[in-house]
Amino acid sequence: MGISRNDLYYAALALVMMSFACSVGSPAPATNIDQIPPPPSATQIPEATTPSPIDSAPAPITIPEAELTLNGPWLVFANETGIWAVNPDGSGLKQLTNQPIAGGQELIDGIPTFMGRQVAYITATGFDKDLTLHIVALPQGSEIFSTPLISEAVYAQGDGGFAPEPVKTAGSLKMTEWSRDGRFLAFMAALDGPTLDLYLYDILSGEVIRLTDGPSQAIRPSWSPTGDYIFHMGVDSIGTGAGMSMAGAWVSNLDGSEVRSLYDPRGSGDEVIVGWIDDLALVIHSWNALCGTHNLRTLDIQTGSQEALWQGYFEQVALDPFSGTTVVSVGPIQSDCNEDDRQGLFMVSRGIPARQIIDQEVKDVVWSPEAMKFFSRTELGTQAISLNGEWQAIAEIADNFPPIVSPEGELLAWFGTEKLWVGPLADSIENPPQKVFNEGVTHATWTPDGDALFIFSENRLWFAPAPQYIPSLVAEGISTFQSIWLSP
DSSP: OOOOOHHHHHTTTEEEESSSOOOOOOOEEEGGGGGGGSSSSOOOOOOOOOOBBBBBOOOOOOOOOOOOOOOOOOOEEEEEEEEEETTTTOOOOEOOSSSSOOOTTTTSOOOOOOTEEEEEEEHHHHHHHEEEEEEEETTTEEOOOOEEBBBBHHHHTTTBBBBBBBHHHHHHHHOOOOOOTTSSEEEEEEESSSSSSEEEEETTTEEEEOOOOOSEEEEEEEOOOOSSOOEEEEEEHHHHSSSSSSEEEEEEESSOOEEEEEOTTTTTTTEEEEEEESSSSSEEEEEETEEEEEEEEEEEEEEEEEEEEEEEOSEEEEEEEETTTHHHHHHHHHHHHHTTOOOOOEEETTTTEEEEOOSSSSSEEETTTTEEEEEEEETTEEEEEESSSOOEEEEEEEOOOOOEEOSSSSEEEEEOOOOOOOEETTTTTTTTOOEEEEOOEEEEEEEETTSEEEEEEEEEEHHHEEETTTEEEEEOOOOSSSSEEOOO
């Protein structure tokens, strides 16, 4: 389909936290996939032997009661009952809202970002009725802003029980993002016209500004790193599975006085933002129903110029925004579409020819800012890949991928349907992860200082401090699949 997993996440959740948050340019010449020379020596991944974890986990203890602190940091998470927060020592668990977020707890991808004391989220009746944006302040959980995203006039456009296009789009794609300094929230809404437009909420003044007014549905707001511009796409229709009808790509300043068209995406089934690599450039790719993702490239928001990174088809992409390095995986389907027999993982950057890193089929690949490495998974195990292309096999204990990396980048937590293990990233084959929790785990996260783990088992929340990670029960009847830390 044309809708990415990140879009599914925003359809189900549309949970946004305070954080970071049209002239067509011709792509610059780039090395074609058929012309990329193979690496000097393609290294085949040795089949790693999964070490036997040390089977010892202490019994849990009880955690004392306390209030939610005034200054954080707080672990914030959402489930079918609303939004919750807890102190970094496991105390002070508090329910901030009692409204289920849109889509319940189907947190699929694209972790929401938090900064400051405000949390933004979207609620709905059913899937796409009464779509409403809320902002609450921590630690009190008091609501400081609320607005419907769709006007009654637009809802009335529905025909024969089918939702109008703005409603379908708002219920399916990314609609919100905080600026990195946490002052502004960019969001899409159909309030003053028949289509979704780009709006800006100022947390300091409480003012809402309409930045765009066009015939297409505005989607996927994305802030430039400096916070001076907001990039977004537009669609005429999100389609029914064979791709969207793309309408445009624009960049706007913060008062709406400058809204520029950057390129014409019509004919593409989707245009996906991978991420920003400097103050004025971002990485994007296209999608079609025939072979999927392709045409990975950079886009300059000042000139609209584009530079190809990987012109062929690929399966997955991961980006290090700091160095601008990307890796793409190519599987059998993409290899056939490219009329090229090479498969595996390739590293690409601006001005540097692509080179093959792994010559096995890659199931998953992600970037870890904590470890400053890419993690990939093949049939032979999991690999940690440095920015120079060198990789190491790491012990794979459980079925979750990627492993949860500690803030300092030295430890990995693995969890599965039965247990949770912790072990070092370096020399993990020789020093296997050790079991620290005996129940099935749905989600886990490190504290900001890396001194403890929060563990969500089925309907129970635990706190496990290092170095033994003895789990203490925080509360029962609590669940989630994703969480994030808010640090004012």
